[in-house]
Amino acid sequence: MAFTRATGKHRRPSRAARVGANVAGIATLTAAGVVAGVAAPAFAAAPDDAQRHEDTGLTQAVVLSDHVADSLGEQAHMQQGSADQAAARRQAEAEATQQAAQVKKRADEAKRKAEAERAEKERAAREAERKRLNAFVMPIAGSFVSTAYKASSGLWSSGSHTGVDFHAAEGTTVQAVGAGTVVEAGWGGAYGNNIVIQHNDGTYTQYGHLSSISVSVGQTVTPGQQIGLSGSTGNVTGPHLHFEARTAPTYGSDIDPVAYLRAHGVDL
Known part of the structure; x- marks a missing residue:
């Protein structure tokens, strides 16, 4: 059975329905870009407060839309701020990383330098030490030859001088002419107290008539190192240093000591 409605005044749609329709309308109008044109007549057409309260659902929708827009704008602003902060943080981290790399680079360069x-x-020190060890000096600093090599005299059993005599007062420092190892240190007959040193190049030097000896056999010595004191022990007529250069540690292997010293860079 069909129901019909009595004629007369029709009932208005409920307020909720009206608001829903208005919201749907404002959404449609917003898409068409005409919200302002529709809303303005609606505001002008309201005759009183009651009517406005009853019939301005569109106005409420507009206010709601504005609130949503404001919220979205604030959210977008916050998101932009967060993005800006993240970008600033990344830039700061990149700058810090670059600065650290530069500091490390400078530190590495300073370390390498x-x-x-x-x-x-160290190389210069080794070179200086090498030169020092390979250098030769006078057996008595500032002295001079008082008796030449191969001088003839009945004072020597061989009839000639097997070395040279350096002028020296009693107790003058006698030094090794070059680096080497002591192979003899003690009494040497006519030589008195004497020392024989084997040098790094295989040659030997001998120091005679010493008043005292300050090294022992097997000891290594360096150029200019004190090995004893000059004197007048053995077959002598007064204090001096008898100095020989040899090809072997024993008597009879002598070579010209002045030429030997000069060949090793000693100026005399």
């Missing part, structure tokens, strides 16, 4: 300088100093 210091190591190079240290290596150069």
Whole structure:
């Protein structure tokens, strides 16, 4: 059975339905870009407060839309701020990383430079030590030859001088002419107290008539190192240093000591 409605005044749609329709309308109008044109007549057409309260669902929708827009705008602003902060943080981290890399690079360069300088100093020191050890000096600093090599005299059993005599007062420091090892240190007959040193090049030097000896057999010596004091022990007429250069540690292997010293860079 069909129901019909009595004629007369029709009932208005419920308020909720009206608001829903208005919201749907404002959404449609917003898409068409005409919200302002529709809303304005609606505001002007309201005759009183009651009517406005009853019939301005569109106005409420507009206010709601504005609130949503404001919320979205605030959210977008916050998101942009967060993005800006993240970008600033990334930039700061990148700058810090770059700065740290530069600091490390400078530190590495300084380290390499210091190591190079240290290596150069060590090399120079080794070179200086090598030169010092290979250098030769006078057996008595500032002295001179008082009796030449191969001088003839009945004072020597061989009839000639097997070395040279360096002028020296009693107790003058006698030094090794070059680096080497002591192979003899003690009494040497006519030589008195004497020392024989084997040098790094295989040659030998001998020091005679000493008043005292300050090294022992097997000891290594360096150029200019004190090995004893000059004197007048053995077959002598007064204090001096008898010095020989030899090809072997024993008597009879002598060579010209002045030429030997000069060949090793000693100026005399």
